Amino acid sequence: MTTRTGNALAAQPERSLRVEHLVKAYQPGKPVLNDISFEVRGQNSVAIIGPSGTGKSTLIRCVNKLIPPTSGAVFVSGENISRLSGRALRHARRKIGMVFQEFNLVERLTVMENVLCGRLGYVSVWQAWRRTYPQDDIDRAFALLESIGLADFVHQRADSLSGGQRQRVGIARAIMQEPHVLLADEPTSSLDPKTSVEIMEVLVQLSEVHRIPLIINIHDVELARRFTSRIIGLSQGGIVFDGPPAELSNDHLKTIYGGEAWLQ
Amino acid sequence: MTTADHYRWQRFTPRERLARFAVFLGFAVALAASMRTVEVIPEFLYDAPTQVLDLFKRMWPIEYSYYPEGVHHALVETLHIASLGTLLAIVMAIPVGILGASNIVRVPALNWLAKLILVSSRSVNTLVWALLFVAVFGPGALAGTICIAFRSIGFVGKLFAEALEECDPGPIEALTAAGAPWPSVFLKGFWPQAAPAFWGIALFRWDINVRESAVIGLVGAGGIGMVLDTAMNLFHWDRVALVLLSIFSVVIIAELVVTNIRKRII
Numbered sequence: 001m002t003t004r005t006g007n008a009l010a011a012q013p014e015r016s017l018r019v020e021h022l023v024k025a026y027q028p029g030k031p032v033l034n035d036i037s038f039e040v041r042g043q044n045s046v047a048i049i050g051p052s053g054t055g056k057s058t059l060i061r062c063v064n065k066l067i068p069p070t071s072g073a074v075f076v077s078g079e080n081i082s083r084l085s086g087r088a089l090r091h092a093r094r095k096i097g098m099v100f101q102e103f104n105l106v107e108r109l110t111v112m113e114n115v116l117c118g119r120l121g122y123v124s125v126w127q128a129w130r131r132t133y134p135q136d137d138i139d140r141a142f143a144l145l146e147s148i149g150l151a152d153f154v155h156q157r158a159d160s161l162s163g164g165q166r167q168r169v170g171i172a173r174a175i176m177q178e179p180h181v182l183l184a185d186e187p188t189s190s191l192d193p194k195t196s197v198e199i200m201e202v203l204v205q206l207s208e209v210h211r212i213p214l215i216i217n218i219h220d221v222e223l224a225r226r227f228t229s230r231i232i233g234l235s236q237g238g239i240v241f242d243g244p245p246a247e248l249s250n251d252h253l254k255t256i257y258g259g260e261a262w263l264q
Numbered sequence: 265m266t267t268a269d270h271y272r273w274q275r276f277t278p279r280e281r282l283a284r285f286a287v288f289l290g291f292a293v294a295l296a297a298s299m300r301t302v303e304v305i306p307e308f309l310y311d312a313p314t315q316v317l318d319l320f321k322r323m324w325p326i327e328y329s330y331y332p333e334g335v336h337h338a339l340v341e342t343l344h345i346a347s348l349g350t351l352l353a354i355v356m357a358i359p360v361g362i363l364g365a366s367n368i369v370r371v372p373a374l375n376w377l378a379k380l381i382l383v384s385s386r387s388v389n390t391l392v393w394a395l396l397f398v399a400v401f402g403p404g405a406l407a408g409t410i411c412i413a414f415r416s417i418g419f420v421g422k423l424f425a426e427a428l429e430e431c432d433p434g435p436i437e438a439l440t441a442a443g444a445p446w447p448s449v450f451l452k453g454f455w456p457q458a459a460p461a462f463w464g465i466a467l468f469r470w471d472i473n474v475r476e477s478a479v480i481g482l483v484g485a486g487g488i489g490m491v492l493d494t495a496m497n498l499f500h501w502d503r504v505a506l507v508l509l510s511i512f513s514v515v516i517i518a519e520l521v522v523t524n525i526r527k528r529i530i
């Protein structure tokens with residue numbers, strides 16, 4: 001199973017996300033995001049940090065057009081998805097996995113069904129309704145749940161899980177999409193410090209194993225430093241820092257968040 | 265504060281007090297006017313207790329022996345009208361409810377169309393619907409079933425639309441982000457969240473419909489109401505009593521059944 005996926009991956013070109021000159025203005029003339037450009041490829045993991053309200057969630061949702069960007073282009077593994085709509089957009093969204101702060105699981109469905117929801121973009125409506133997912137999907141879902149320590153919870157309803165377990169299910173659902181990029185919007189903000197670390201480990205590990213570039217919005221700068229190889233600092237809608245964690249100094253943090261009393 | 269060293273406090277301004285007085289006056293006038301229209305005849309009013317007593321005497325003893333031959337069949341028909349009518353209503357209410365949920369269909373014109381359908385269904389009384397369909401299909405259970413169905417769309421559809429609107433948008437966003445086609449988003453995102461409410465609504469409506477379908481026979485739309493109508497016209501008060509008792513028992517049983525099932529699904 002693992003070797004088969006491994007071989008298939010080796011044959012593929014590198015997965016990547018490229019954002020070019022992205023602008024988003026909810027109200028005309030007042031851009032929340034102003035000319036954002038960056039690229040992530042391979043097994044890279046990137047943290048996006050920035051003060052509240054600076055547009056981190058907006059940026060992530062502009063990538064898969066849950067929020068329509070005002071201008072700019074987004075490329076997923078080289079394919080420009082900015083102009084897509086309807087069916088083509090749905091197919092493009094399958095390549096973008098998403099993990100949410102509030103997990104966004106379907107509470108009344110079981111863990112397994114939630115994980116299989118990641119395949120809804122691939123299976124027909126009829127299959128979804130009859131719950132006749134391809135055997136391959138079911139095998140992968142079981143293997144995935146086992147690898148993140150949820151093997152015993154397969155048949156439990158999502159609303160009976162703890163926060164950390166729910167977020168694992170959310171991550172598994174995203175991985176099931178076989179995405180070309182994984183976006184996580186504050187995946188640890190609803191969790192305690194210990195569970196946060198565990199969730200970051202799971203995210204980074206899965207992204208490495210499956211060779212999916214990872215982008216994480218995060219408020220915890222220490223977690224960002226510890227788990228990612230690159231940090232992008234957003235402030236007032238623009239990128240003010242982009243580099244490895246080691247280069248992120250207190251001066252940078254001051255420009256990103258403003259003030260300095262909190263740094264003491 | 266006034267010239268004196270006291271704070272002045274009044275709950276209502278003089279203008280508000282005037283308005284409140286006007287409302288009370290309006291009530292009094294309306295009451296007086298309606299009393300005049302109703303024309304209560306005192307002699308009939310004094311007579312009422314005697315009449316009620318007389319009615320009870322004629323109803324007693326209840327003619328139980330009439331049940332197998334004259335009532336049972338009609339009672340079963342009533343239940344069938346209620347159940348089939350509810351089923352039909354559910355089938356029609358689901359699309360209308362979806363159309364009316366503003367978080368699913370984001371076209372205000374369509375939301376309004378759905379609201380119009382739902383309101384028309386509810387604003388027409390059951391007996392009026394029954395008269396209408398008796399005129400169309402002729403007297404009998406078919407008219408009754410369609411009548412119950414049309415009357416119920418409004419109730420079921422409105423509450424279903426509200427249940428859909430209360431759905432957590434988070435999972436919906438997640439499934440959309442996974443590239444799921446719309447029907448799949450509905451099946452796996454909206455439906456699991458709205459289903460318990462939906463079944464509760466359907467059961468509750470069935471309960472109401474058991475009561476309603478007992479009445480519509482009075483205008484010829486089938487069921488036990490027709491037996492009641494015949495018995496009253498022929499002054500068979502002992503049979504009237506039997507029919508009323510049967511309706512009462514069925515309504516109680518329906519209520520018990522529904523309460524029990526609801527407890528289990530919620």
Ligand SMILES: Nc1ncnc2c1ncn2[C@@H]1O[C@H](COP(=O)(O)OP(=O)(O)OP(=O)(O)O)[C@@H](O)[C@H]1O
Nearest residue numbers: 026027032050051052053054055056057058059186
């Ligand atoms: N639907 C919307 N309509 C109008 N303005 C919006 C909308 N959504 C977000 N905004 C505004 O856009 C700005 C960026 O919001 P966003 O949620 O992207 O910030 P964020 O960086 O994710 O903040 P946080 O760290 O608190 O999650 C905010 O000023 C917010 O008020």
Ligand SMILES: [Mg+2]
Nearest residue numbers: 056057058186
């Ligand atoms: Mg945010």
